[in-house]
Amino acid sequence: MQQKMLFLFGEFDNQLRRQKSMAGVKERLLKGEWCTKPPVGYDIIRINGERKIVLNDTGKIIKKIFLWKAQERLPNEQIRQRLLNLKVNYCLRRIAEILTNPFYCGMMVHKALEGEVLEGKHDKLISKICFYKSTEFLQKKLGLQTKRNVRKLP
Secondary structure (H helix, E strand, O other): OHHHHHHHHHHHHHHHHHHHHHHHHHHHHHOOOOOOOOOOOEEEEEEOOEEEEEEOHHHHHHHHHHHHHHHOOOOHHHHHHHHHHOOOOOOHHHHHHHHOOHHHHOEEEOHHHOOOEEEOOOOOOOOHHHHHHHHHHHHHHHOOOOOOOOOOOO
C-alpha cells in the first residue's frame, strides 16, 4: 500500500509538470513561435540568442512537390517518380504528410491549440492559395472524407 501511495505521488507530480510545460508551449504558440521540431524542409538557427526557423535546401524540393500537385495535378505516385529522378526517396505516406501540413503556408496547427489555426512567424514555403489548391485536389481525388455512420458496426 505504501508503494502504491509513492507511485500515486509520482504520477501526480508528472501531471503537474505536464500542465506547466503545455501551458508554456501554448503561450509560445499563441505568440506565433513554433517551439517543437519543425517539419522537413526547415532548420532551426540561433541569431543573437533568438531562435528562428528558416528554409533549407530540402525546402526547395518540397516547394516543387506543392507546385506539381497544385498546377499539374499530378498523383502522388508520379510525384514520387519525379523525386526519385532528383535523387530524393520519399514514400507515398511522407508525400501525403507534406501536402497536408499547413506549416508550409505559414499556418500553425498543434494539439495544445485545441483545434485553433494560427499564423506563424516562420518563413513561408508556399502561398496559402497553392496550399489550398493542392489539398482541395487531394480531397476530391482521394475522397478524404469521414463517414460517421457505418452499418456494419453496432
